[in-house]
Amino acid sequence: MRAIICPKYGPPEVLQLKEVEKPTPKDDEVLIKIFATAVTASDIFIRSFQIPIRFRIPARIMLGLTKPKKSIIGLVLAGEIESVGKNVTRFKSGDQVYGLTGYGFGAYAEYKCMKVTDSIHGCLGLKPTNLTYEEATVAAYGGLLAFQFMEKANIQPGQNVLIYGASGTTGTIAIQYAKYLGAKVTGVCSGSNMVLVKSLGADTLIDYTKEDTLQPGIQYDFILDAVGKMKTSKLKEACKKALAPGGKYVSIDDANLLLDSKRLALIKELIEARHIRPVIDRCYPLEEIVAAHSYVEKGHKRGGVVITVV
Numbered sequence: 001m002r003a004i005i006c007p008k009y010g011p012p013e014v015l016q017l018k019e020v021e022k023p024t025p026k027d028d029e030v031l032i033k034i035f036a037t038a039v040t041a042s043d044i045f046i047r048s049f050q051i052p053i054r055f056r057i058p059a060r061i062m063l064g065l066t067k068p069k070k071s072i073i074g075l076v077l078a079g080e081i082e083s084v085g086k087n088v089t090r091f092k093s094g095d096q097v098y099g100l101t102g103y104g105f106g107a108y109a110e111y112k113c114m115k116v117t118d119s120i121h122g123c124l125g126l127k128p129t130n131l132t133y134e135e136a137t138v139a140a141y142g143g144l145l146a147f148q149f150m151e152k153a154n155i156q157p158g159q160n161v162l163i164y165g166a167s168g169t170t171g172t173i174a175i176q177y178a179k180y181l182g183a184k185v186t187g188v189c190s191g192s193n194m195v196l197v198k199s200l201g202a203d204t205l206i207d208y209t210k211e212d213t214l215q216p217g218i219q220y221d222f223i224l225d226a227v228g229k230m231k232t233s234k235l236k237e238a239c240k241k242a243l244a245p246g247g248k249y250v251s252i253d254d255a256n257l258l259l260d261s262k263r264l265a266l267i268k269e270l271i272e273a274r275h276i277r278p279v280i281d282r283c284y285p286l287e288e289i290v291a292a293h294s295y296v297e298k299g300h301k302r303g304g305v306v307i308t309v310v
């Protein structure tokens, strides 16, 4: 099968397209024929190892000392179950699935074997029927992140919600989920992304490149930082001051992403009911993975960047 190998940490050019052996599922695994994967913020961290100093030692232990332990990287997949191990009852051949591979990695390939129970090595669910495989990869990654961090807030109808990074993979889903929950939503993005964020349902837009995002007298019941680089910044403290009594501030970097198939099922339900739609920025073929990584590394993607595998 064709796969993208990451033989060492480094720039996008370290990635190589290779022919490798097709895996065979164990009794408790499924074999997935992957039709689409994605280049996410997480893939950039893993390929480049540009990780904040305080996380470097634990990250090297988890990911690999001098090179990734798993040479085929890639965290997100959407595809079809080709065969199932004899102990698997949750899925059958032909099921269309989407999910994350977690520390199992291996999504930058034509095939991947996965266990069907949630763990740090992945979670799988049935793909929303009204999405392409490419769209499903954006729904899996952005959806799991947005839902996990927004569930903490218990958003109620009529509440004021502010979302930083409204144009990103997570932010585009967070805006729509907050609207679905009945909130009045303010999206923070750059000027060129305002039309997109408005089209997703944001009631108010703030261009962070031109205006103060927090204005005197305006209070929020929930603030989500979906950019994730402001954890220790002054903005975090300012956000806390802009909270209404009982309000909550959450950064997308406050906790590890949970790989949860129940959440994948909820995301599927809301997508099929057309409350949420994933946004694709660019789509590349597998052989152009270097270009895809170079683009995502710039940090300005709008929605998700996806890879068509077949």
Ligand SMILES: NC(=O)c1ccc[n+]([C@@H]2O[C@H](COP(=O)([O-])OP(=O)(O)OC[C@H]3O[C@@H](n4cnc5c(N)ncnc54)[C@H](OP(=O)(O)O)[C@@H]3O)[C@@H](O)[C@H]2O)c1
Pocket (backbone or CB within 6 Å): 040, 041, 042, 142, 145, 164, 165, 166, 167, 168, 169, 170, 171, 188, 189, 190, 193, 208, 226, 227, 228, 229, 252, 253, 254, 255, 256, 257, 299, 300, 301, 302, 303
């Ligand atoms: N907790 C976990 O386990 C976990 C796992 C994965 C990822 N993450 C975090 O999730 C973050 C988001 O990932 P993602 O893929 O959803 O992001 P993304 O798609 O890269 O989105 C970032 C978006 O935010 C915009 N932006 C940049 N600076 C901004 C600012 N100051 N205010 C408002 N918008 C801004 C960017 O567009 P412009 O630059 O054009 O404005 C871009 O559209 C990652 O950076 C990572 O920190 C956490």
